[in-house]
Amino acid sequence: MAQIPFSDPPWLRGLPSPYYTDSHRKWQAAIRPLLQRLLHDHAVEWEAAETVPEHVFGQFAAANLLIATLPAPLPIDWLKRVGIHELPGGLKVEDYDTMHNVIFGDEIGRSGLAGPPGSLTTGMAFGVPPIIKFGSPQLQERFLPDLLLGKKRCCIAITEPDAGSDVAGITATATKSECGKFYIVNGTKKWITNGIWSDYATMAVRTGPPGSGASGLSLLVVPLKNFPGVTMRRLKVSGQISAGTTYIELDDVRVPVENLIGKEGRGMQYIMTNFNHERLAVAVGTTRQARVALSAAFAYVLKREAFGKPLMEQAVVRHRLAKAGALLESQSAWVEQFAYQMTRMSKEDADRELGGLTALLKAHAGMVFKECADTAVLLFGGNGYTRSGQGRIVEMIYREVPGTRIPGGSEDVMLDLSIRQLVKLYQAKTKALESAKI
Structure with missing residues (x-):
């Protein structure tokens, strides 16, 4: 077939x-x-x-x-x-x-x-x-x-109620106990995927003084489930509901100092490195979601009739499919090119050369997804706005669009970050060339 x-x-x-x-x-x-x-x-x-x-x-x-x-x-x-x-x-x-x-x-x-x-x-x-x-x-x-081995579960806990894309604004604190054997963690984490089922969180905390910005951040492995001082509850979000989005409260949680990941004050560096993988993963999954939405719309308009003929015979319908399809296949090709480049580059080179572009790839994936989801709902008409029947999957997908444009760095922040990183890279290369001439 x-x-x-x-x-x-x-x-x-x-x-x-x-x-x-x-x-x-x-x-x-x-x-x-x-x-x-x-x-x-x-x-x-x-x-x-x-x-x-x-x-x-x-x-x-x-x-x-x-x-x-x-x-x-x-x-x-x-x-x-x-x-x-x-x-x-x-x-x-x-x-x-x-x-x-x-x-x-x-x-x-x-x-x-x-x-x-x-x-x-x-x-x-x-x-x-x-x-x-x-x-x-x-x-x-x-x-x-x-x-x-999957015997225990872990989540990543960066975002807070007042610190999402602004990672340097994190306020959850980790202060050494008087005996020096524990970090005492206080604060909240919000929109933490998988948190409710997790035994541990790789958590961003402030080990430096207030106002220390990025240089005061560290990463800890913080116990969660049934651990003293930890309270968790699920958040009801619009889409991706089954992913278990969680609100975490931390009240004098005693975490062994041995749970520090790497070195104190290096948390921002570790987070940024981790974000590159996260943003590529989001871009890949989002591109597939866009495919599901657009191909569902394509199949629907082939069989759905209006004004005495299939919707596919309407020029305006074909135009909508063409616009969304062009964006989708361009995004898909970029994802493949990006992945291939990573197989041919060292981790160090990829982080340096592709870091900004990873942010742009993730942001663009969300924009393409929105166009494909919009197209699908409009072509399904009332069926695309109904939580049952033949348009059910399109309605469900449509509610997930913000869930790809916001997490992992919100879209506008990613667009800005990508250009700032490209400028920084260009300036560094220019300076290196000028130094080589001296």
């Missing part, structure tokens, strides 16, 4: 691509049916129920699917220590690259809903990497075995 246009990226519609190897194609073929069975067959039902059943996380862990959310290259030594040598399809952990990661992000979003996959993977994807990258050997020994 022929595929609906825009329903898959071009390389999966049989068109040639320079980016994908046999390993990538085998990986995609292995995970699609697995994700369909474990996740997509029930995603709409679980999102409507607002919670993914607890056993699904265990199924993902047992299939080593949680590991696929980590940035490439994977922590090979640690994975082999805990007995993980391969991912689904026989992919060896040492062969996993950014293209494999992007394929996974695309495939896990095929339901069109970010809530169900986000409820399973967000903590591993963004909460665990700082421990892997910057944690001391002792810290890793205490936490990584259980986290990598």
